[in-house]
Amino acid sequence: MxxxxxxxxxxxxxxxxxxxxxxxxxxxxxxxxxxxxxxxDQQGIRNAVAAAQQWAAQNAPHPGAQYSGPHPMSGPHQVPGAQHLSGPHQVPGVSGPQHVSGPRQATHAMPHPQQPVAPQPPMSTWGPPGSAAWARGDQPAPVPAQAPATTGQVGTRLEVQGVSGERISIQLIEVVDPADFLYTAAGYELQPGERSVVVHTELTNHGQVPFPSLPDMYLELITKDGAPVGKAPVSMSSRPPHRMGVQPGETAGGHTVYVLPESTELAAVRWTAQPGDPQRTLLWDITDL
Structure with missing residues (x-):
């Protein structure tokens, strides 16, 4: 390439x-x-960093907040890490042997704080979950609520927000099933028991941020059993594939090719911004095709 x-x-x-x-x-x-x-996109990177910094500033603790550790103790107490000594030993700066039996004791007194302050939860300095900032490694990431996917039929245009905050809409224009004649005309060969399917979609970028990925990066067919079918690594000159990125205000179309067992029954076409993201999932019902 x-x-x-x-x-x-x-x-x-x-x-x-x-x-x-x-x-x-x-x-x-x-x-x-x-x-x-x-x-x-340099400006897009700057905007993402500025948004993360603004979020951190809004969620910063009160300037007067204090954190308290273990409560101090007064009087003799065990010094952590003290060595148990018995018998005569030499104390630096003191002549003659000194005898110490049992653990060393600290005889100085430490003052109590006037009023204990309840510890505050640590502030997450890595930004909100799901944003461009990463989650803290010392805290479990919150589990997002499982929102139902936005659904439609063939010809329906569905709206969704991209990972970078871009406002986009995707229209399922056509599903050609089977598309064996298109597949073989493009110079490819199907194995016995296989069939091909071609899906035509269009993505429109309504926001101010470019859509940076392939519009059909995670476009899948869903069988009636709920199993996903990923796209095949082929393209057809008669049905041009999607190209990388869609600029603000533009509409880009393309075709996605699938190869699957001939007996497979399809139920839907599914688009996701990234794997395992139910918040940004679109679903088109194709059971009537």
Whole structure:
């Protein structure tokens, strides 16, 4: 391919973007003439950082808040880590042997605080869960509420918010099932017992932030048993695939190809912004096709 974005390569291969990036980075260290680079929207990065900083400032504790540790004790008490000594030993700065029996004792008194202050919960300095900031590693991530997926039929345009905050809508235009004649006309060959399906979708970016990924990165077919069918790593010149990224105010269309067992019964087409994200899931019913 010469020059390509990692998500584009992942889309062609039907693999996870992180795995493709890790493999390319590993290959670049073996002496191959391969450079793995990074390109980003500078203003978008600045906006994400500013939003995380604003959230941290709004959730900062009161300036007068105090944290209290273990309550101090007065009078003789056991010093943590004290060594048990018996018999004569030399104390630095004192002539002659000194005899100490039992654990060392601290005889100084420590003052009590006037009023104990209840400990405050630690502030999360990594931003809200689900945002561009990462979650704290010392606290379990909260489990988001399971919201029902937005549903529609073929031809319905459904709206959703992207991972970066972009407002987008996706329309399921057409489902060609079976699409064996398109598949073989593009030069591909189906194995006995297989069939192909072509799904045509359009993504419109209504926000001010570019949509950075392939519109059909996680577009799946759902069988009547609830099993997902991922897209095949092929494209057809007669049915152009999706391209990487959609700028604000633009609408981009493309076709996604699937290869599945001939006897599989399909129930829906599902789009998600990222795997395991029920908050950003769209579902189109295709049982009547």
């Amino acid at each position: 010469g020059r390509a974005a990692v998500p584009d390569i992942a889309g062609r291969l039907g693999m996870d973007v992180r795995e493709v990036g890790a493999r390319l980075a590993a290959l670049s260290t073996t002496g191959l003439p391969l450079i793995v680079g990074v390109e980003c």
